[in-house]
Amino acid sequence: MSASNAPTGISRRNLLAMIGTVAGSAVSYRAMASMGLVEESTFNGPPKLEGDPKGASVLILGAGIAGMVSAMELRNAGYKVKVLEYNNRAGGRNWSIRGGDVYTELGGFTQKCEFDKGLYINPGPWRLPYNHHGILDYARRLGVRVEPFVQINYNAFVHNTQAFGGKPQRFREIQTDYLGHVSELLAKVTQQGKLDEMVSKEDEQALLASLRNLGALDRNYKYVPGEASSNRRGFQKPPGGGLDARPVYSTDITGLSDLLKSGLWRSISAGWSTEMQSTIFEPVGGMGKIGEAFGRKLADLIQYNSKVVKIHQDNKGVKVTYVDPKTDGNPRTVTADYCLCTIPLSVLSQIDLNVNPKMQAAINAVPYAAAFKVGLQFKRRFWEQDEHIYGGITYTDLPIRSIGYPNTDYFQPGKGVLLGGYTFGPDAMKFTAMAPEERVKKAVEYGSMIHPQYKEEFDNGVAVGWHRVPWTLGCAGSWTEEMRAQHYDNLCQIDNRFLVAGEHASYIPAWQEGAVTSAIDAITRLHKKVINS
Amino acid sequence: MNKMKMQGVVAAVLLSTSAVAMAAEPDAAEGKKVYTTICQGCHMPDAKGAVGAGRYPALANNPKLAAKQYPMMMIVNGSRAMPSFARMLAPDEIAAAVNYVRTHFGNHYPDVLTTAEVKAVLPQKSDYERH
Numbered sequence: 001m002s003a004s005n006a007p008t009g010i011s012r013r014n015l016l017a018m019i020g021t022v023a024g025s026a027v028s029y030r031a032m033a034s035m036g037l038v039e040e041s042t043f044n045g046p047p048k049l050e051g052d053p054k055g056a057s058v059l060i061l062g063a064g065i066a067g068m069v070s071a072m073e074l075r076n077a078g079y080k081v082k083v084l085e086y087n088n089r090a091g092g093r094n095w096s097i098r099g100g101d102v103y104t105e106l107g108g109f110t111q112k113c114e115f116d117k118g119l120y121i122n123p124g125p126w127r128l129p130y131n132h133h134g135i136l137d138y139a140r141r142l143g144v145r146v147e148p149f150v151q152i153n154y155n156a157f158v159h160n161t162q163a164f165g166g167k168p169q170r171f172r173e174i175q176t177d178y179l180g181h182v183s184e185l186l187a188k189v190t191q192q193g194k195l196d197e198m199v200s201k202e203d204e205q206a207l208l209a210s211l212r213n214l215g216a217l218d219r220n221y222k223y224v225p226g227e228a229s230s231n232r233r234g235f236q237k238p239p240g241g242g243l244d245a246r247p248v249y250s251t252d253i254t255g256l257s258d259l260l261k262s263g264l265w266r267s268i269s270a271g272w273s274t275e276m277q278s279t280i281f282e283p284v285g286g287m288g289k290i291g292e293a294f295g296r297k298l299a300d301l302i303q304y305n306s307k308v309v310k311i312h313q314d315n316k317g318v319k320v321t322y323v324d325p326k327t328d329g330n331p332r333t334v335t336a337d338y339c340l341c342t343i344p345l346s347v348l349s350q351i352d353l354n355v356n357p358k359m360q361a362a363i364n365a366v367p368y369a370a371a372f373k374v375g376l377q378f379k380r381r382f383w384e385q386d387e388h389i390y391g392g393i394t395y396t397d398l399p400i401r402s403i404g405y406p407n408t409d410y411f412q413p414g415k416g417v418l419l420g421g422y423t424f425g426p427d428a429m430k431f432t433a434m435a436p437e438e439r440v441k442k443a444v445e446y447g448s449m450i451h452p453q454y455k456e457e458f459d460n461g462v463a464v465g466w467h468r469v470p471w472t473l474g475c476a477g478s479w480t481e482e483m484r485a486q487h488y489d490n491l492c493q494i495d496n497r498f499l500v501a502g503e504h505a506s507y508i509p510a511w512q513e514g515a516v517t518s519a520i521d522a523i524t525r526l527h528k529k530v531i532n533s
Numbered sequence: 534m535n536k537m538k539m540q541g542v543v544a545a546v547l548l549s550t551s552a553v554a555m556a557a558e559p560d561a562a563e564g565k566k567v568y569t570t571i572c573q574g575c576h577m578p579d580a581k582g583a584v585g586a587g588r589y590p591a592l593a594n595n596p597k598l599a600a601k602q603y604p605m606m607m608i609v610n611g612s613r614a615m616p617s618f619a620r621m622l623a624p625d626e627i628a629a630a631v632n633y634v635r636t637h638f639g640n641h642y643p644d645v646l647t648t649a650e651v652k653a654v655l656p657q658k659s660d661y662e663r664h
Binding site (some may be wrong): 064108134429430432433 | 549568569570571573574575577578583584585586587588589613614615616617621
């Protein structure tokens with residue numbers, strides 16, 4: 001979405017130019033967007049907070065990932081630490097809804113999750129990319145078990161209601177056909193000498209060989225039915241054993257024009273950005289396991305059911321006033337030498353706070369994005385039993401945008417829970433505006449256009465629209481490059497005795513790694529200030 | 534969730550081109566549609582807002598709606614956590630939503646916000662956002 005995503009390497013630019021020449025600027029643009037997203041973590045091990053803080057106290061606001069990373073490290077470094085948390089549990093957006101859980105959103109709409117024991121949905125984050133070293137390190141240190149999260153499942157679907165009669169296509173077929181056609185085209189212009197100014201004679205043969213490899217082309221650089229294409233997109237009749245063993249190659253290759261018009265090529269790059277590349281993990285039993293483990297570790301530091309209404313600092317310390325979230329009554333105060341605030345800016349911008357005008361302007365500047373997730377329990381795991389889809393994601397242009405299959409408990413009898421929709425922007429806003437039971441009903445209606453089994457097998461569901469989540473009023477801070485240029489540094493600096501941390505104070509927005517790296521940066525700078533004061 | 538950005542842009546483009554862009558003057562049915570499909574996500578079906586760790590202001594019986602420019606600018610520019618809807622809603626949708634809330638939920642302001650008035654304050658469309 002921004003200039004920072006543009007590719008910089010010369011070789012990549014050349015490649016993109018070639019893709020653009022052959023297949024049009026739309027393809028080049030998507031390729032660019034996919035290739036430019038490089039967001040590896042800066043995490044470099046737990047912070048080394050050396051030196052004696054001499055009994056200094058830090059009040060941390062919020063027991064989400066940023067707050068609890070800070071609490072753990074500051075306690076280890078010898079600080080007196082206390083954490084105030086609005087909810088009656090630890091984790092914040094690190095959260096799983098499991099069978100039996102009750103969730104009341106803003107407006108008073110209450111859902112009781114009717115999932116079977118052990119089944120859950122992660123309304124917030126659900127992935128731990130291998131290169132998010134920080135959150136993975138804390139999960140490891142807390143003894144949270146993880147398992148692989150499948151991002152790309154070649155046997156899951158890509159779906160456009162306006163293409164192929166609305167029939168879902170297998171990811172592997174679309175990807176193979178797309179790469180096959182594009183490779184064939186590029187091979188053709190190469191052989192016609194049209195790339196002579198861009199590709200040396202010497203490189204030409206290697207380019208052709210690579211295109212044959214990339215596109216599963218035949219000896220004549222054609223993408224045709226045969227062993228090469230069938231090995232990737234699937235056979236009409238796969239090879240077997242015994243008398244009836246001979247394979248039949250698939251012949252239903254999608255034509256380039258239909259493929260381009262369908263837009264389904266958009267999904268091919270779903271696993272290409274670094275944070276979507278294998279291996280991705282998820283905690284066994286739900287993302288909430290991390291927050292829960294933190295909560296146990298910090299049990300004696302966290303005070304739950306505490307809604308912050310005022311933060312006041314002067315040269316001697318910080319005084320925070322909080323009330324009972326249920327009644328907004330029973331105001332109490334707590335004082336400390338410093339305050340590390342991880343409250344989302346959507347909420348912090350409404351809290352009485354004395355900081356310098358630039359920091360306040362930054363706190364007020366960031367809108368919060370819409371996001372929506374719905375978990376659907378079905379009477380059986382039909383996606384595995386009927387369609388051989390084991391984990392991964394189906395992509396669609398329907399308002400649910402995707403269907404996520406459970407990456408755990410494969411082949412188990414009994415019920416299963418799907419992520420029945422995961423949306424942002426206008427789609428998420430529309431779902432959020434519905435009553436919870438309406439959201440579930442709609443998600444089932446839409447999903448049944450991909451999996452007809454929905455109608456027969458649907459059991460129950462639970463749906464979360466993030467603008468209705470009482471403690472965040474949105475899913476994550478929605479920065480633009482212009483906003484960052486104006487406000488980001490002002491937000492992250494220490495103002496006297498107050499500073500912020502969280503995904504909103506990171507360049508990895510909406511990811512837990514942003515919360516971890518922001519927290520470590522914040523406490524490292526705070527510690528330096530304390531030691532030198 | 535960075536990939537959301539691209540999906541969001543794509544979705545916004547689809548929405549803006551598919552909806553009602555050509556309606557002559559905003560009407561109550563259009564206003565109700567925008568309110569119930571978007572606005573009530575935060576401001577609630579009864580427009581009374583909600584209170585959690587932070588709050589969503591009530592639009593019901595809200596004297597700040599007396600000036601039609603106020604809700605218009607809130608929708609166009611956003612405010613604090615509230616996102617801007619300038620690129621998500623068409624000008625006539627914004628006008629219809631403003632007129633709807635200013636004549637419902639205990640609000641009785643007869644003067645009408647026109648689509649032209651909304652267009653006049655919308656930021657220049659960027660080629661990038663609306664291609």
